[in-house]
Amino acid sequence: MVKTIIPGAIGHGMPMRDAAEGAARAGFQGIWLGSADLLRPAEESEAALRSAEIRAMGFDLPVRFRGAPDEFREDLSNLPGIADRAAALGANRCATWIAPASDQLAYRENFAFHAERLSAICDVLDARGILFGIEFVGTPKARRGARYEFVHRLDQALELCAAVGEARCGLLMDLWHWDLAGQTEADFAQLSADRIALVHLNDAPAGTDFTECGDSPRELPGATGVLRAEAFMRGLRSLGYGGPVAAEPFDRSLGELSYERALAAVSESLDRLLSMA
Numbered sequence: 001m002v003k004t005i006i007p008g009a010i011g012h013g014m015p016m017r018d019a020a021e022g023a024a025r026a027g028f029q030g031i032w033l034g035s036a037d038l039l040r041p042a043e044e045s046e047a048a049l050r051s052a053e054i055r056a057m058g059f060d061l062p063v064r065f066r067g068a069p070d071e072f073r074e075d076l077s078n079l080p081g082i083a084d085r086a087a088a089l090g091a092n093r094c095a096t097w098i099a100p101a102s103d104q105l106a107y108r109e110n111f112a113f114h115a116e117r118l119s120a121i122c123d124v125l126d127a128r129g130i131l132f133g134i135e136f137v138g139t140p141k142a143r144r145g146a147r148y149e150f151v152h153r154l155d156q157a158l159e160l161c162a163a164v165g166e167a168r169c170g171l172l173m174d175l176w177h178w179d180l181a182g183q184t185e186a187d188f189a190q191l192s193a194d195r196i197a198l199v200h201l202n203d204a205p206a207g208t209d210f211t212e213c214g215d216s217p218r219e220l221p222g223a224t225g226v227l228r229a230e231a232f233m234r235g236l237r238s239l240g241y242g243g244p245v246a247a248e249p250f251d252r253s254l255g256e257l258s259y260e261r262a263l264a265a266v267s268e269s270l271d272r273l274l275s276m277a
Contacts, residue, residue: 001199001236003270004030004057004244009200010262011255017044019259020052026263027271030057030244032198038062038085045089057244058093058198059086061132065117066099072117079124087128093197093244094125095133095172098157101146110150115163126168133197134160135172138181141214153181158190170195173236174248176202176218179227180210188235196241200248201273203227216250220269223249233276245270 005023007014016037023031031054037045038059049056062082063075086094102110118134125132136157143149151157154171161169173196201221204213208226222229247266254262 001242001245001274002030002055002057003028003267003274004032004198004246005263005266006032006246006248007259008034009246009248009250010266011252012259012262014259015040016056017048020048020054022259022263024052024054026260026267028054028263028267030055032057032244032246033059033086033089033091035060035062035082038082038089038091042085042088045085049089056086056089056091058091058095058130061094061096061121063096063121065096065114065121076120076124079121083124083128083130087130092129093131093133095135095198097135097137097172098151098160100137100139100152101143101149103147105150106148107150110148111160111163114151114160118160118164118169122164122168126165131170131194131197132164132168133170133172135174135200136177136181137215138177138179138183139214140180140211154178154183154187154190161195166195170197172196172198172200174200174202175221175227175229175232176200176204176215176248178232179204185231185235188238191239193239193241193243196236196239196243198243199236199241199245201229201245201270202247202249203229217252218248218250220249220251220254220265221247222269222272229273230276233273237276245274 203219204226
């Protein structure tokens with residue numbers, strides 16, 4: 001697996017050119033790009049990656065696919081140029097999350113809406129050899145109060161992938177959402193390594209009420225042992241997964257540290273879980 005840093009996920013959002021050197025010194029092998037990184041001159045980004053000896057692993061989807069048709073069309077028209085720059089840097093993965101509920105669209109209507117828009121996105125990405133990954137959001141609170149539930153489990157996410165195109169659409173697997181959705185190690189049998197675009201690792205504070213929590217607060221991977229990290233990592237190992245693995249702790253205290261100290265803490269936490277795999 002490729003130990004990867006997402007600077008914004010640890011409270012240190014900054015251009016990749018500023019983040020790469022420190023990340024490499026802290027033992028990271030890959031870096032996940034923000035959309036702004038792909039608007040910079042390619043030569044500048046290539047030089048930063050080369051100097052740090054670190055790999056660009058992928059990037060966040062820069063398309064407002066949930067919004068109004070004109071927003072979607074505008075962003076989709078800009079995607080080819082962005083995807084070209086990403087591919088040139090070696091960033092051959094892209095990911096986003098799926099809202100687990102809606103007040104406007106019933107499940108099947110919402111499914112058709114997502115399948116149509118994500119298919120158009122995958123047309124662009126797949127033509128450039130970029131795997132697209134969708135993240136299901138498993139927190140029960142994220143669905144509470146909404147009129148209609150939507151994709152929030154692994155089987156549902158896989159059904160959406162199949163509608164978009166299995167060879168070009170996979171998953172972002174997040175330990176937090178896997179655990180809160182009630183998935184098990186056996187569920188990894190539904191997956192293959194080449195259909196996972198990115199893995200997020202984290203933990204939950206001791207005493208967390210999973211019926212009431214949202215996306216945060218979280219902890220560094222392996223910090224408390226509340227989430228079923230060992231089973232999750234065994235599942236990844238059983239697939240032979242070798243792609244990017246990154247921490248997504250949403251821990252505000254990391255942002256209060258220097259970038260170097262935050263990197264050291266995150267690196268150590270990832271090493272704990274990677275040793276399980």
